[in-house]
Structures are given as C-alpha cells and as structure tokens.
Amino acid sequence: MLALEAQYGRAAVVDALRSEAAAIRAITAEGPEADELVGAIERGVSARLAADSAPSLRRVINATGVVIHTNLGRAPLARAAAERVAALAAGYTNLEYDVGRGTRGRRDVHAERLLCGLTGAEAALVVNNNAAATLLVLTAMAAGREVIVSRGELVEIGGGFRVPDVMAQSGASLREVGTTNRTRAADYAAAIGNRTALILRVHPSNFRIEGFTERPRLAELVELGRRFEIPVAEDLGSGYLPLDGSPPEALREEPAVPRSLAVGADVVMFSGDKLLGGPQAGIIAGTRAATSLMRAHPLMRALRVDKLTYAALEATLGEYAAGRARSTVPVAMMLALTADEIGRRADALASTLSSRGLHAEVADGQSTIGGGSAPGSALPTRLVTIAHPALSAAALEARLRAADTPIVARIEHDRVVLDLRTVDPADDEMLGVVVGTSASSA
Numbered sequence: 001m002l003a004l005e006a007q008y009g010r011a012a013v014v015d016a017l018r019s020e021a022a023a024i025r026a027i028t029a030e031g032p033e034a035d036e037l038v039g040a041i042e043r044g045v046s047a048r049l050a051a052d053s054a055p056s057l058r059r060v061i062n063a064t065g066v067v068i069h070t071n072l073g074r075a076p077l078a079r080a081a082a083e084r085v086a087a088l089a090a091g092y093t094n095l096e097y098d099v100g101r102g103t104r105g106r107r108d109v110h111a112e113r114l115l116c117g118l119t120g121a122e123a124a125l126v127v128n129n130n131a132a133a134t135l136l137v138l139t140a141m142a143a144g145r146e147v148i149v150s151r152g153e154l155v156e157i158g159g160g161f162r163v164p165d166v167m168a169q170s171g172a173s174l175r176e177v178g179t180t181n182r183t184r185a186a187d188y189a190a191a192i193g194n195r196t197a198l199i200l201r202v203h204p205s206n207f208r209i210e211g212f213t214e215r216p217r218l219a220e221l222v223e224l225g226r227r228f229e230i231p232v233a234e235d236l237g238s239g240y241l242p243l244d245g246s247p248p249e250a251l252r253e254e255p256a257v258p259r260s261l262a263v264g265a266d267v268v269m270f271s272g273d274k275l276l277g278g279p280q281a282g283i284i285a286g287t288r289a290a291t292s293l294m295r296a297h298p299l300m301r302a303l304r305v306d307k308l309t310y311a312a313l314e315a316t317l318g319e320y321a322a323g324r325a326r327s328t329v330p331v332a333m334m335l336a337l338t339a340d341e342i343g344r345r346a347d348a349l350a351s352t353l354s355s356r357g358l359h360a361e362v363a364d365g366q367s368t369i370g371g372g373s374a375p376g377s378a379l380p381t382r383l384v385t386i387a388h389p390a391l392s393a394a395a396l397e398a399r400l401r402a403a404d405t406p407i408v409a410r411i412e413h414d415r416v417v418l419d420l421r422t423v424d425p426a427d428d429e430m431l432g433v434v435v436g437t438s439a440s441s442a
Contacts, residue, residue, distance in 0.1 A: 065419025068371025084315035114317035121285035127303040133269040133282030138170035145197035150183035153202035185216040222264035231266040239270030250377035277331035278316035343382035356436035399438040
C-alpha cells in the first residue's frame, strides 16, 4: 500500500480501500480465507486507482480516411512542432517579455513575422480558434452597425456553430442579401447604407450548392468596398496555404489565404488546425489598419492563446517557410499520398491479417479531407476490408475501439474498413498486431 500511496496519494488510496471493502462485504463466512481477502483487496485497490487516475485524453489511430477529423483532434502536429512544444513547455519563455530591452513585451507579436511572410499580409494575430477570430473581427469592426453577407453563406458548421449566432454575439446587425443559390455584387451594392460597417464573405466550407448558382468574385466585393470606403473581410475557414507543385485535385477550387489577401481583402480569418496542419488556433491576417482594431480590442485578452499554441504554430509555419511542409506536416503528407503508395501498405497489412485468420482484402475506395474543408472532396485510396468468421462487423469494430490504443475505423457493406491514408506508416506494424489480437480473442 505504501507504493500505491506514493504513486496516487493518501486520499485516493483511502477512498479506493473503502470502495473495495464495501464491494466484499457480501462475502459470507464460508468465503475465502483472510489472507485471500487481503490479496483481493490489494489487487482491487490497485486496479481501481489505475482506472480512476487514467487520463481521459488518449492517443488513437485514425483509420477512417478522414484527414482532418474534428472528433479525433483535427490535424496531427508535425514532429518539429511537437518537439518545439516539448522544449518550451517545461520552462519559462519570453511570452510577454522583451529580452533585448529587459521590459514587458507583447505576446501578440509571436508568429506574426512568419504569417506575414507566408500570406503577404501586412499584419497578423492569433486567437484560440476561427470562431473566436470571426467574433473578434465582427466585434472590433462592426459592433452596433451592419454587416452585409449573402444568404447563401449563412452556414452552420460542426457543433452547432452558426455564422448568424456569432454575428449576434458580436453586437453587429446582419444584413442578408441575395438568395440561397444566387447572389450578385449588385445585391451588396443595393444594401449599402450609412450604417454599413463591413462586407463579409464566408467560405461555404462544409457544403456545396450545384446547379443554378451565382456568387460574386472576391475582387468584385473588394472593388465595391473601395468605392464606398467599406472594408471587406473573408472567413476562409480551412486556412489553405498552397505548396510548390500541383495541389491535389480535391484542393483545386479551395480558396488560398495569399490569393484572398493579394486580391485586396482587408482581413481574412482561418483555422490553424485544418489544412494548415498546425495547432488549434484562429488566425487573423490583413492590413495593418484593420488588424490594429482587433489587437487593441478588450476582447482580445479573453481570446488570446498560450505559449504552447504559439510554439506549435511557429514550428508548423517554419516548415512551410523552409519548403519542407509537403514532407513534414502530416496533413500535407496525407493529402499528397497516391492510391498506389497507400496500396502497397494496404497489401502488406492485408497479408498480415489474413495470416491471423481474418478475411482481409484490398479494394479501391475514397478518402475525404473533412474538417469543413473542400466539401465533397474525394481522394482515391486503397482500403483494407476485414471480415471475421465469428464476429459481426459492428462487434469487430467495437473491439478495435476497445484496444489499449483505440483504432477508429469505419464500416461499409458489413465489413470493417481501414484506410491507411490517415495512419502514420510507423504505426502499420502495430495496427496489424492490434487488429489481429482483437480478432483472435473472439
């Protein structure tokens, strides 16, 4: 018990002892001997303490093929970002200290130089997610006045986040223009009045309207804004920074942050943990005049990020600046994988699982980007499909989730499906062992 007390603390051990004692009070006089009871209590206390103290946040293997899986933490960090966080987490940093002058500094300058260099913005700042970025922009630039937005862009994303609700919280008034499927620049122009503070363009990141549609180009809205001296903000959501070479087909129509700023948007907002492949963050980039409004607003303090977020973000941006992101940032690496590359790994995994008594085959399939990025995207992939002679697909899938390192897969046509696009190649061997062990214990 002394060892348990040293590991978990006296109060936790006492609580566990009481719980175990209550659990064995039903044992009769004909039950185990006293020494057996003591041993049972000790084992029970140890197991109870381990279960109670286990962290709720755990590593999982994402075999779903959804690259930016919101439920699984969105973008995994690049190794450089994880190492940077580890290096700074255990000590003090210059988060708000000017080392050169020996005086208090500003935290909102961190990552700004890299963001401006990669996007072409004059200035940039970071808050805790893109919803916060949108809220801050609307509050600082349009509280008490009107914001013009197309009806077709009043989106709702995961978790019930609705653009109109955020606008209401900001104190800005919503001025809807156009229709669900067709909005023209003339609709924006007709709505401009003396209460107009901002023209807002929202990327419909998680859905697509096809058919009889029309949407003005950003350049048209910028020209309109300049004519009437009204700033233009664009909520890009996914935060796509193009890399050298041809982008994946699924990203050909995805708006890129540098392009929006080059066209003339006064401010853009985007996420750090989607296509950028960094930590959860909301990034605001644009003109110095526009961003200074957010930087000086009291709400900025409530939405600011900590040293670990800055550490991970700067390291991720550093990979882009060095031209390494395609081979070092996991999201970029996953998106660049070809079906043939995935197929070679899938063949090896299927062979391993077949040797363990499972019916494993490799079939053509599709991955998706997810995370509200590139709606309707489809990335060709090769899937490992698994059937068990004694277990249903649902039962086998549940066993994979119950592993020490849970494996999250999907079910298609009554078979468990593994998509290795979203599995680190270093985990392929472990994946085979865990799946095989989970199946063989049936």
